[in-house]
Amino acid sequence: MRLVFITGGSSGIGQAMATVYLQQGWRVALVARRLDALTAWTADMSVQLALGPDRLQVYGADVQDVDSIIAAADQCIAQMGLPDVVIANAGISQGVDTAEREDLAVMRQVMDTNVLGMAATFHPFIRGMQARGSGSLVGIASVAGIRGLPGHAAYCASKAAVISYCESLRGELRASGVCVTTIAPGYVATPLTERNRYPMPFLMSAEAFAKQAVRCIARGTSYQVIPRPMAVVAKLLRILPNAVFDRVLKGQPRKHRHSDN
Structure with a gap:
């Protein structure tokens, strides 16, 4: 029975993807900082889907702490085996103002x-997947990584880095049989987006996103924006001249700072 390892599993996209995989008969290793929330959800899901104890395991870890996430990965391998798919989904979004000294620390955290x-999540599994000659590493990026948005400097910069990082990793691992997939969500209704103060076109549920994302991973897609209408917008954003892009954003609400109520 195939195994998927997912970070950021206590809510939103991570939890929705775990549900899809469980419904498809996979074993799931779910990781999050909030182990209490994760454990409660797991107990409920085990009852709903009549899961055996070998189908769903949870691990407490913080991906910011390299030793913590590596320990969780090593524990997963020891208890459940080497995953077929690893999804680095854990992420945070904090609005920043570079003029504010305290926001530099926020940017570092993001x-x-x-x-x-993400790199720390992938690291423990790469050698084993290379030796086996198969496996999928999935990085959850964002459309926000394509162009910079006001107040969103930390998040946009981090997701741009994720896109480039996964592209580099894909080239490094291609010959080994290990697949690297980059998925860039548009606006998904999760705790991460619920406080946004600006329009969110093509907003979709985490459940709808998860179904599409799992299909992309199964196909071995290298890069996919979800949903498809946002993929069209993303392509336009890539080629839009700076002068036009700046005019479009002029006067638009910016991402609120992390300290705003």
Whole structure:
């Protein structure tokens, strides 16, 4: 029975993807900082789907702490075996203002979680997957990584880094049989987006996103924006001249700072 390892599993996209995989008969290793929330959800899901104890395991770890996430990965391998799919989904979004000294620390936290945390999540599994000659590493990026948005400097920068990082890793691992997939969500209704103060076109549920994402992973897609209408917008954003892009954003609400109520 195939195994998937997912970080950021206590809510939102991570939990929705875990549900899809469980419904498809996979074993799931779910990781999050909030182990209490994760354990409660797991107990409920085990009852709903009549899961055996070998189908769903939870691990407490913080991807910002390299030793913590590596320990969780090693524990998963020891208890459940080497995963077929690893999904680095854990991430945070904090609005920043570079003019504010305290926001530099916030930016570091976002980069450590969203970028270094992804590399630390993949690291423990790469050698084993290379030796086996198969496996999928999935990085959850964002459309926000394509162009910078006001107030969103930390998040946009981190997701741009994720896109480039996964592209580099894909080239490094291609010959080994290990697949690297980058998935860039548009706006998904999760705790991460619920406080946004600006329009969110093509907003979709976490459940709808998860179904599409799991299909992309199964196909071995290298890069996919979800949903498809946002993929069209993403392509336009890539080629839009700076002068036009700046005019479009002029006067638009910015991402609220992390300290705003």
